[in-house]
Amino acid sequence: xxxxxxxxxxxxxxxxxxxxxxALANGCFEAKDGEVLLDGEPFIFKGVSWYGGESDLxxxxxxxxxxxxxYLEFVADRGFNALRLPIATDVxxxxxxxxxxxxxxxxxxxxxxxxxxxxxxxxxxAEYKLLVVLGIYKIxxxxxxxxxxxxxxGVNGYGETRVTEAWETLAKQFKKSWNxxxxxxxxxxxGSSWASGNSKLDFDAAVERIGNRIHKIAPHWLIxxxxxxxxxxxxxxxxxxxxxxxxxxxxxxxEPIELDLANRVVYSPHVYGPSSFDQHYFSHKNFPDNxxxxxxxxxxxxxxxxxxxxxxxxxxxGYYEGDSKKFMDKITEYFLENIDRxxxxxxxxxxxxxSSGTGGLLEDDWKTxxxxxxxxxxxxxxxxxxxxxxxxxxxxxxKLSSTPSTCKKKxxxxxxxxxxxxxxxxxxxxxxxxxxxxxxxKDADGGVRxxxxxxxxxxxxxxxxxxxxxxxxxxxxxxxxRLCTADEILDGKAxxxxxxxxxxxxxxxxxxxxx
Numbered sequence: 001x002x003x004x005x006x007x008x009x010x011x012x013x014x015x016x017x018x019x020x021x022x023a024l025a026n027g028c029f030e031a032k033d034g035e036v037l038l039d040g041e042p043f044i045f046k047g048v049s050w051y052g053g054e055s056d057l058x059x060x061x062x063x064x065x066x067x068x069x070x071y072l073e074f075v076a077d078r079g080f081n082a083l084r085l086p087i088a089t090d091v092x093x094x095x096x097x098x099x100x101x102x103x104x105x106x107x108x109x110x111x112x113x114x115x116x117x118x119x120x121x122x123x124x125x126a127e128y129k130l131l132v133v134l135g136i137y138k139i140x141x142x143x144x145x146x147x148x149x150x151x152x153x154g155v156n157g158y159g160e161t162r163v164t165e166a167w168e169t170l171a172k173q174f175k176k177s178w179n180x181x182x183x184x185x186x187x188x189x190x191g192s193s194w195a196s197g198n199s200k201l202d203f204d205a206a207v208e209r210i211g212n213r214i215h216k217i218a219p220h221w222l223i224x225x226x227x228x229x230x231x232x233x234x235x236x237x238x239x240x241x242x243x244x245x246x247x248x249x250x251x252x253x254x255e256p257i258e259l260d261l262a263n264r265v266v267y268s269p270h271v272y273g274p275s276s277f278d279q280h281y282f283s284h285k286n287f288p289d290n291x292x293x294x295x296x297x298x299x300x301x302x303x304x305x306x307x308x309x310x311x312x313x314x315x316x317x318g319y320y321e322g323d324s325k326k327f328m329d330k331i332t333e334y335f336l337e338n339i340d341r342x343x344x345x346x347x348x349x350x351x352x353x354x355s356s357g358t359g360g361l362l363e364d365d366w367k368t369x370x371x372x373x374x375x376x377x378x379x380x381x382x383x384x385x386x387x388x389x390x391x392x393x394x395x396x397x398x399k400l401s402s403t404p405s406t407c408k409k410k411x412x413x414x415x416x417x418x419x420x421x422x423x424x425x426x427x428x429x430x431x432x433x434x435x436x437x438x439x440x441x442k443d444a445d446g447g448v449r450x451x452x453x454x455x456x457x458x459x460x461x462x463x464x465x466x467x468x469x470x471x472x473x474x475x476x477x478x479x480x481x482r483l484c485t486a487d488e489i490l491d492g493k494a495x496x497x498x499x500x501x502x503x504x505x506x507x508x509x510x511x512x513x514x515x
Contacts (some may be wrong), residue, residue, distance in 0.1 A: 004473040006136070017202060021316055021393065023370075024308065025255060026087070028220055028395075028398035028399070029043070029181055029182075029220070029222055029395075029398075029410030030263040030264075031159075031222055031263055031265055031309050032262075032263040032307075032310075032314055033243075033307055033308075033310065034303055034308060034309075034310050034311075034342035034343075034344075035310050035342075035344055036222070036266065036310050036344050036345070038383075038388055038389055039389070041388065042344060042383075043344065043345075043383045043388065044339060044345045044381050044383045045081065045082050045131075045344065045345030045346065045347070045382065045383075046079060046080050046081055046082070046345060046346070046348075046377070046380050046381065046383055047080060047081070047082035047083060047084055047131075047133065047346070047347035047348070048080050048082075048083060048084070048347060048348045048350065048351050048361065049070060049084040049085075049086065049315065049346070049347055049348070049349050049350040050071070050083055050084070050085060050350065050351040050352065050354055050515065051086045051137070051355075052086075052119060052352070053084045053085055053087040053088075053091065053114070053117075053137075053139040053451070054087050054088040054138050054141055054144075055088075056099070056141055056142065056403060057098065057099045057101060057102070057112075057143060058096055058097075058099065058114040058336065059090055059098050059102065059109065059114070059117045059121070060121065061087065061352050062161040062351075062362075062366045063102035063105060063109065064101050064102040064104065064105060064239075065104045065105065065365070065366035065367070065369065066105060066366055067105050067106055067409075068106055068108075068121065068124055068289075068396075069124070070367075071118065071351065071494060072124055072127075072130065073128065074123055074126045074361075074362075074369070075350075075351065076128040076129065076130060076131060076157050077126070077380065078080075078369075078374055078377070078378075079377075079378065079382055079385065080130070080165050080382065081129070081130065081131060081382045081383060081384070081385055082130060082131040082132065082133065082347065083125055083130050083131070083132050083133070083291040084128075084132075084133045084135055084184065084185065084347045085121070085122075085132060085134055085135065085315070086117065086131070086135045086136075086137035086138075087114075087118065087134065087135070087136065087137060088136070088139070088140060088141035088243065089136055089138065089139045089140070089150075089162045089163055089166045089194070090138075090139065090140050090141055090162075091114050092115065092136075092166040092169050092170060093162065093165060094167055095113045095114050095115050095167065096102075096111050097111070097112070097114075098112050098114060098116055098117050106276075108120060111173075113174055115169075119173065119174070119177070121313065121413075122174065122177050122180060122232070124367040125179060126177070126178065126179045128392075129179075129386050130179060130189055131181050131220045131386050131394065131409035132179050132180045132181070132184075132328070133180075133182040133184055133224060133347070134170055134174065134175070134180060134182070134183055134184065135183075135184030135187060135224070135314075136150050136166060136167070136184070136185065136186050136187060137187040139151055139162060139163070145190075147191045148188065148190035148191030148192060148228075148229060148245065149189065149191040149192050149200075149201060150162075150163055150186055150189060150192075150362070152200040152201070153192065153199065153201060153202060153203060153205070153206035154199040154201075154206075155288045156201040157199075157206075159183070160209070163186060163206075163210060164210050164213055166210070166500060167183060167185070167210055167213065167214050168213060168214070168217060170183070171183070171214050171217035171218040171221070172217055174218075175217055175220075175221075175396065176217040176395065176396050178393050178395040178396045179392075179395070180221070180287070180396075181202045181219075181220070181221060181222060181395065182221055182223070182224050182225060182266065183211075183214055183221050183222070183223055183224065184224040184226065184268060184314060185206075185207050185210055185211065185223065185225060185226070186203070186207075186226065187226065187246065187507070188226060188229070188246035188270060189203045189226065189229075189231075189246070190228060190229030190230075190245035191229065191231075192206075192228045192229075192232075193228065193233065193235070194228055194233065194234040194248075194250070194251035194252075194255060194272075195234060195251050195254070195255035195510060196234075196235050197439050199322050201232060203228050204225075204252075204255055204257055207223065207225050207257055207422070208257060208258060209266070211259045211262075211265075212259055215259065215260065215261050215264065219261060219396070220396060220398050220400060221264070221266050222264055222265075222266050223257070223259060223265055223266065223358065224266050224267075224312070224314060225252075225257050225265060225266065225267050225268060226246040226268050226270060226314055227243070227244075227246050227247045227248040227249040227250075227252075227267075227298070228246075228301060229243060229244075229245050229246075229247075229248055230243045230247045230248060230320065230370065233248055234248070234250045234251035237250045237251070237332070239241075239491055241279070241280075241281055241294045241297055241298065241477070242279050243298050243420055244269075244270050244271055244272055244277075244298075244384040245270065245380060246269060246270035246314065246498060247269045247270050247271050247298050247299065248269075248298060248299075248304060249267055249269055249298065249299040250297075250298070250300055250320060252299075253265060253301070253302060253305060253435070256308075256309070257309075259320065261400065262494075265309040266310055266311070266312050266314075266467040267299065267300065267302060267309055267310070267311045268308060268311070268312050268313065268314035268347075269299040269311065269313060269314065270313070270314055270315040270316070270317070270355070271298070271299075271316050271331070271340065272317065272327075272393070273317075273318040273323070273324045273327030273328065273331075273437065274318070274319060274322075274323045274324055274327060275318040275319045275322075275324035275327075275357050276317075276357035276358060276359060277357070277411065281294050282323060282327070286325040287323070287326065287482065288323075288327055288329070288330040289330070290480070291327065291330050291331070291334075292330075292334055295331075295334065295377070299311060300338070300343075302339055302342065303338055303342025303343050304341075304342065308342065310342060310343070310344050310346075311342055311343045312343070312345050312346060312347070312424050313335075313343070313345075313346035313347065314346075314347055315347060315350075316331060316347075316349060317330060317348055317349040317350065317358040317359075318357070318358050319358065319368070320373050320376065321357050323507055328373070328376055332377075332379055332380065334378055335380060336379065336380070337439040339381065339455070345380075346380070348361070348414060350509050353365075353366060353370075359440060361373055361374060361377075366476040367434065392499065393515050414456065415490055424426050424460055448471075448472045448476065448483075448507065449483070449484050449507070450475070450476035450479060450481035450482065450483060450484065451476075451481060451482060451483070451484035451485070451488050452480075452481050452482070457462070463474065469507055472507045481509060482509060483509040484508060484509065485508060485509050485510050486508045486510055
């Protein structure tokens, strides 16, 4: 009954846009089963990014034009319940003095260093009951764009070392700030890979290492995980639609982020419209009705899988005119359709008026609202934090369950990957239940790896095709062999038989233990 009531409240908010009320809560933020929960009740985010902390001013832009209360009051009054504040790695670690450019309108900035200014802004945001996501936006505040690898990940990678140090610094400083609830690990790691086995490039593995370090200090924080780019991407998978930087989560089902603490992962892809870059699918004859298929291909498929982490869009936006207007309207409809189906909110880019390709929610005078955009955004609901959690000022003291994360078990190309097996399935789809982890042999597709008592083999063409379970059995039988068992796969009998298709999930003749 509790869940039914919660869903009804969320649906009501879609019909009558505004703030979504919920019953009294007294627990933590969690991320599971396609939802962000506050003490078990769905929480819907409606956030906006306010950039500048990653710049050479070392604080959010616009403070030279208006007092800080002007912006925070504007955000809160327009129905937003969260801010995303970018910062650069070197700004965190060097903690320079903020520039005097904004002293006239904000005297409190005088003599402050970057982290002091951020703390003041976070505390001020708390007065307006605004939650905060902190995000590492750059390695160096003077360099953007960069190579998208943050100077290489990996245990000894310079980029990861610096990013980890920065996150530990941020966690120590803001773990007691009740409204800081999440860490967006790295902005648009477009030059990184996902589950390739290359420790210098794999973003997913870096997120796990960094996220676990953050949780040693601030275990109550959620970890926001952006996508990568198109290249090098996720091995064995190439989208027919060009992917945005930060928008490629194609590997997140087969190779999910697995932290030591359960229910802390939120996938947070970026997606934009034609005013940012004219992707080929914006010229399709069915534009903009073709766009949901593009989003499903890049990241939306995660929301369809039972038991998957939620998606909170980390950046989206554009000018509200021409084809960009069509994009804005279509993605707003998409959010509304999926807000209780795995995508519980988003962060709009951005408050600032000067953002290239999108503009912001304020005109160039940093005062006049862009009402056309705000009218669209008004359609999106948001949870009223004070009603959902009257004791919100003690959010940072929440007591987490000690339950560790339960690793998904899976098979990839005859090689054990993260100590497990995925039972009889190629990739999760609408016919697959990841809690059971066993596909319907009549419907799902998988790779073919055949075994005898002494050896293994494989059958593949240049595409390393996936076939049905029955077809896989037939191919092995026709060659005097049989499908490998799960134990044989885990023992490495089929290792090296994947024709360079290293992450194709394969059929096994039996279910793996524990599935």
